[in-house]
Amino acid sequence: MNKKIIFVLLIIAVLTISAFVVIKNRTDSEYLTTEIYSMNTVIQINISGKDKKDATDAVTQEINFLNQKFDDFSPQSDVSKINDNAGKNAVEVDNVTIEIISKALECYKETDGAFNISVAPLSKLWGFKGNEHKVPLESEIKQTINLVNINDLIIEGNKVMLRKTGEAIDLGGIAKGYTLDKIKEILPKYNLKSAIINMGGNILTYGISNKGNWLIGIKNPREDGVVGKITIKGSKFISTSGDYEKYFIENGKRYCHIINPSTGLPSDKIVSVTVVSDKGYLGDAFSTAFFVLGKEKSLELANKSGVEIIGFDKNLNPFFTDGIKNEVNIEKGG
Template sequence: MSTLPYLRRGLLGALTIILISISLSGCERSQPATKFNETVYTFGTLVEVTLVGVEAAHARAAYNAILDDFDYMHATWHAWQPSALARINGLLKTGASFSLAPSVLPLITSSQTLSTQSEGLFNPAIGQLINLWGFHSDQRDDQQPPPAPAEIAALLESAPGMDDIVIEGLNMRGTNATLQLDFGGFAKGYAVDVAINHLRELGIENAIVNAGGDLRAIGRHADRPWRVGIRQPRGEGVFASLEIEGDESVFTSGDYERFFEYDGQRYHHIIDPRTGYPASQTRSVTVIHADGATADAAATALFVAGPQDWHRIAKQMGIKYVMLIDKQGRVHMNPAMARRIKLTNQPEILLSATL
């Protein structure tokens, strides 16, 4: 059995990714005098904020402003502690109509759209299933076995989905008693988008917000593009790197982020809504997209889709750049991603048709 709680593993992985990103994006001998860099722990991971070309006082004020955003969103969207989302989940079970805070409505409507595009492979409505696996905890008990097949089958039979939520103006209701929202596969991306948009409103043009290796960057790192590292899905170090500039998000979903081992079997947190079990054909998926919310949801959906179906789902979700590493360690990419990414070794590469 495992001896290290999955949340601590996730934190160590996040720290590794951020250190990789720092080394690739900001370790020149001469740093610009106006570079600002701070790291905070939120959303269950380390979030690094880097601003370039901003006067020190302005940078500090902008950083404090987005910290307030993070605190609000974390308190509002937390899946298993008292929060606005917990209240919503309780009311959805009743089937009665209730009023919804305008700040939460875009999160739900965006999730509905992304869930439809992904054929339900991105499905924030399976919170009860995530909880059944023990991932609604800050520190999972390593002695806790996987759920019984009968428990999984019971939740699968009820098939909760985002189409079980009916929105009427600022009111909503649920039509499935087993519906329970969990935005774990989407919240970081949405939060990174909010942070970047807020920075832009404050006049900042060159910035990167990196949430445990999932990030969105705008502008440039002084006189060159931002450089991003993608971690090895097995072991430590950098698997690949790429450059980004303008406005792009890079998100990765991996089976190494949160997991536990029981009787020699590895169980990770990315659950296939079709089977009720962790998706088994993929080690990691990295996508590049304009906004973080879509990239975050797509990375989850394509992980579940696996090497056979990722191409179709990516096209439906409007994702142009994809790299998938399957359970054998083979790399699947579309040509657009292959032109941008630099691999640190020579894995077997399978190129798909153009998206």
């Protein structure tokens, strides 16, 4: 098939490194491409169609609005207010915050706790909420795990409270996927041909590319370039979690930012997992959960939940669900 292919690369010098190289069919005159920095990453918005300017403005506005609610680095966000009032007061929050927390609780149940937004105290302990990474003492980990309890998250109407001082939530494992869900609701309001939105480790493909299917290249976890490509037909959400996005190395061992809520330790069963789904929040949360669960349990849950995955173990050996097997092309040596 004769395809014009370009690579859309996110800037490396930001807090998170893109999990994807986007390979797509387009011409520069057809797509309006806009880059913004929000949700702690560079976001690339590519929209084609008559109303591409108005749609881009609407998408940008939605991203920034949701970031203001979910960003735990901003003291004015709903999440920060919930965390700052832990053990003290219930906080009234926006409807979108109630909705995303409810979806996070749903994912907690579906993944048997592997996805847990109350893991934030452990992330802070390991230094992933700042720049001072450290391997904590075993006693510190055991003490901090006591603050990881999703049952202490209380929702009454539009008010949210954490029961104990020191408890905290982090929506980083679901916020980008949820935001892409909201963007997908916006796009049909405009006269558009297609769009592709790249939010670091999360992508929305919308419509049909003018040359056929979308091609998504999965970043090699250990070196530059791609380790495989996925053919995506139509509108889908693609989310990747890996141990190369945020990590530090101490005494020759790599510690990544995805913490196992039950052990308090950074997950290390696999190096990368990509989820293809029809719901952005689900793919985002599940990619985190699958990284924690490892190969066997991930494949089992993926088949049960109706999502497709492709992952790579520590030796970069691929594994995938049957439904996506024919849509994946693994690079030689990958």
